[in-house]
Amino acid sequence: MLEKDKIHVGDCRQVLSDHILFPGGTVDLVITSPPYADRRMHSYGGVKPAAFTDWFIPISGELYRVLKPRGSLVLNMKENVKNGERQTYVIELILAMRKQGWIWTEEYCWYKKNSYPGKWPNRFRDSWERCLHFTKRRDFRMYQDAVKVPIGDWATKRFRSMSEKDFIRSMSATSSKFGRRVANWANKRKVFPHNVVVFESEHYYEPSTMIHFATECKNRNHSACFPIELPTWFIKLFTKKGDTVLDPFIGVGTTAVAANALDRHFIGIEISPAYAKEAYRNIRAMKKRTK
Amino acid sequence: MLEKDKIHVGDCRQVLSDHILFPGGTVDLVITSPPYADRRMHSYGGVKPAAFTDWFIPISGELYRVLKPRGSLVLNMKENVKNGERQTYVIELILAMRKQGWIWTEEYCWYKKNSYPGKWPNRFRDSWERCLHFTKRRDFRMYQDAVKVPIGDWATKRFRSMSEKDFIRSMSATSSKFGRRVANWANKRKVFPHNVVVFESEHYYEPSTMIHFATECKNRNHSACFPIELPTWFIKLFTKKGDTVLDPFIGVGTTAVAANALDRHFIGIEISPAYAKEAYRNIRAMKKRTK
DNA sequence: GTTCCGCATGAATCGATAG
DNA sequence: ACTATCGATTCATGCGGAA
Numbered sequence: 001m002l003e004k005d006k007i008h009v010g011d012c013r014q015v016l017s018d019h020i021l022f023p024g025g026t027v028d029l030v031i032t033s034p035p036y037a038d039r040r041m042h043s044y045g046g047v048k049p050a051a052f053t054d055w056f057i058p059i060s061g062e063l064y065r066v067l068k069p070r071g072s073l074v075l076n077m078k079e080n081v082k083n084g085e086r087q088t089y090v091i092e093l094i095l096a097m098r099k100q101g102w103i104w105t106e107e108y109c110w111y112k113k114n115s116y117p118g119k120w121p122n123r124f125r126d127s128w129e130r131c132l133h134f135t136k137r138r139d140f141r142m143y144q145d146a147v148k149v150p151i152g153d154w155a156t157k158r159f160r161s162m163s164e165k166d167f168i169r170s171m172s173a174t175s176s177k178f179g180r181r182v183a184n185w186a187n188k189r190k191v192f193p194h195n196v197v198v199f200e201s202e203h204y205y206e207p208s209t210m211i212h213f214a215t216e217c218k219n220r221n222h223s224a225c226f227p228i229e230l231p232t233w234f235i236k237l238f239t240k241k242g243d244t245v246l247d248p249f250i251g252v253g254t255t256a257v258a259a260n261a262l263d264r265h266f267i268g269i270e271i272s273p274a275y276a277k278e279a280y281r282n283i284r285a286m287k288k289r290t291k
Numbered sequence: 292m293l294e295k296d297k298i299h300v301g302d303c304r305q306v307l308s309d310h311i312l313f314p315g316g317t318v319d320l321v322i323t324s325p326p327y328a329d330r331r332m333h334s335y336g337g338v339k340p341a342a343f344t345d346w347f348i349p350i351s352g353e354l355y356r357v358l359k360p361r362g363s364l365v366l367n368m369k370e371n372v373k374n375g376e377r378q379t380y381v382i383e384l385i386l387a388m389r390k391q392g393w394i395w396t397e398e399y400c401w402y403k404k405n406s407y408p409g410k411w412p413n414r415f416r417d418s419w420e421r422c423l424h425f426t427k428r429r430d431f432r433m434y435q436d437a438v439k440v441p442i443g444d445w446a447t448k449r450f451r452s453m454s455e456k457d458f459i460r461s462m463s464a465t466s467s468k469f470g471r472r473v474a475n476w477a478n479k480r481k482v483f484p485h486n487v488v489v490f491e492s493e494h495y496y497e498p499s500t501m502i503h504f505a506t507e508c509k510n511r512n513h514s515a516c517f518p519i520e521l522p523t524w525f526i527k528l529f530t531k532k533g534d535t536v537l538d539p540f541i542g543v544g545t546t547a548v549a550a551n552a553l554d555r556h557f558i559g560i561e562i563s564p565a566y567a568k569e570a571y572r573n574i575r576a577m578k579k580r581t582k
Numbered sequence: 583g584t585t586c587c588g589c590a591t592g593a594a595t596c597g598a599t600a601g
Numbered sequence: 602a603c604t605a606t607c608g609a610t611t612c613a614t615g616c617g618g619a620a
């Protein structure tokens with residue numbers, strides 16, 4: 001029987017292959033950020049870039065089995081650079097997963113404004129990651145209304161018509177929140193988003209930007225690979241209340257916290273007992289806050 | 292001998308293979324938006340998605356030959372959707388070009404804020420395109436200082452201290468430009484950009500500098516539509532004044548106009564005589580304006 | 583209760599050095 | 602030649618302490 005709202009400690013390759021614990025066709029959404037090649041060497045035995053596809057394909061096979069026919073799989077990944085070149089293991093994975101039966105429905109672009117700093121002679125900072133959307137069928141479930149955003153055009157037009165004097169006066173004044181006010185006003189009309197996902201802090205630099213969330217990727221001591229807004233967005237988009245969300249590399253529990261806050265069930269798998277513990281702590285902390 | 296500031300009319304497969312007209316190692320930057328699979332069927336003989344790679348590889352081979360050792364190739368592409376699925380010809384092309392000797396240095400993301408409208412049950416509007424950056428060597432030429440951008444943090448801090456009253460007063464005022472003011476103030480400090488390219492201009496389908504282009508683009512559904520800001524950015528980034536820029540699918544001449552405006556030489560190839568004519572018209576129109 | 587200022591810190595990458 | 606480690610680079614963000 002599928003146990004919900006639980007985090008299994010172990011290697012997801014083994015855990016997922018337990019057909020009693022994980023019956024087929026029971027999960028509505030799988031969302032995860034797999035350990036990149038060359039990362040987390042200690043825990044996953046150092047997956048070499050060349051072997052990444054071979055390592056992941058059995059896992060995606062189990063995910064295919066576990067997913068409901070009209071469910072979705074979202075993989076957050078970005079190939080890293082080696083010898084001055086982007087590696088190819090992610091695009092190779094796409095091709096391999098299609099052969100496995102997956103439909104590569106879409107590639108969402110997560111635009112990370114707070115990307116890792118640095119300067120190099122041959123490239124700029126990497127500020128975007130792929131969110132690969134795979135499905136089993138073309139008529140998968142999608143709840144677009146759940147992620148509508150305030151219309152961006154509104155603020156653009158208002159700001160453009162702001163006088164220079166008013167602008168300067170505004171700049172020199174000091175008190176209260178600016179961002180929230182705009183957000184409230186902008187809530188009046190909503191439109192559908194597009195396939196570039198941006199999470200921003202509540203304050204903005206460009207008047208035309210109207211999607212605002214915190215960009216926090218850090219949870220006290222432990223770092224999460226994506227901010228909670230990322231799973232939140234996809235969970236809203238591909239599931240409804242009471243559905244079940246699976247993250248086979250759940251880390252410190254970001255996906256679980258997001259699912260729980262949205263009244264969805266979660267199932268997590270984590271190889272590191274310390275991370276799993278921290279995940280439970282984060283879930284408890286969230287529950288306490290929303291009470 | 293390499294003739295510069297000229298647009299060759301013909302199929303670039305033939306034109307590029309002329310080793311007299313196009314000697315090896317003479318071009319500093321190739322930037323282009325190839326006709327996507329399934330588009331421009333009439334002009335290029337209907338390239339099927341499955342055959343796209345086979346069709347393009349001989350062309351990229353000639354581009355490799357023509358490019359200087361430390362030059363760059365930028366391909367603006369995005370796979371279209373067929374049967375509810377993203378097609379794989381672009382990622383297959385990346386793998387094939389690597390086998391050809393190209394280094395897949397980076398994938399820039401062009402974030403199109405004003406993307407083509409539309410609504411579908413299974414996906415949102417496609418608002419980003421790949422700008423694939425290929426090189427022959429790891430020590431290619433890159434002029435990062437040429438594309439520095441105003442710091443984002445400045446405006447954030449200022450806006451945070453704007454009072455509610457001033458905000459409302461500002462919103463109700465109407466005259467003058469807001470955006471420019473910000474730009475001027477923000478020019479004080481500049482930082483390096485990242486690999487997500489966003490242009491703030493409004494008309495992505497009708498570059499303001501392209502006088503004749505606008506109607507043409509709408510009416511005839513020309514596929515290679517990027518705003519002039521796109522080639523401008525990459526030309527600044529990968530070439531210096533006096534260098535030579537090649538676009539083998541130049542269409543109505545956007546790349547030529549950009550190169551000319553930046554004091555770079557251009558070479559264009561275009562299969563449609565009507566487009567080539569239009570390109571010359573656009574170049575003349577630009578020259579007249581800057582005089 | 584708020585705002586402001588300073589500071590530490592990241593799913594990074596390069597180039598040099600060492601084994 | 603090939604891999605492992607280290608220091609330098611860079612900036613958006615959250616946090617803590619002070620006004």
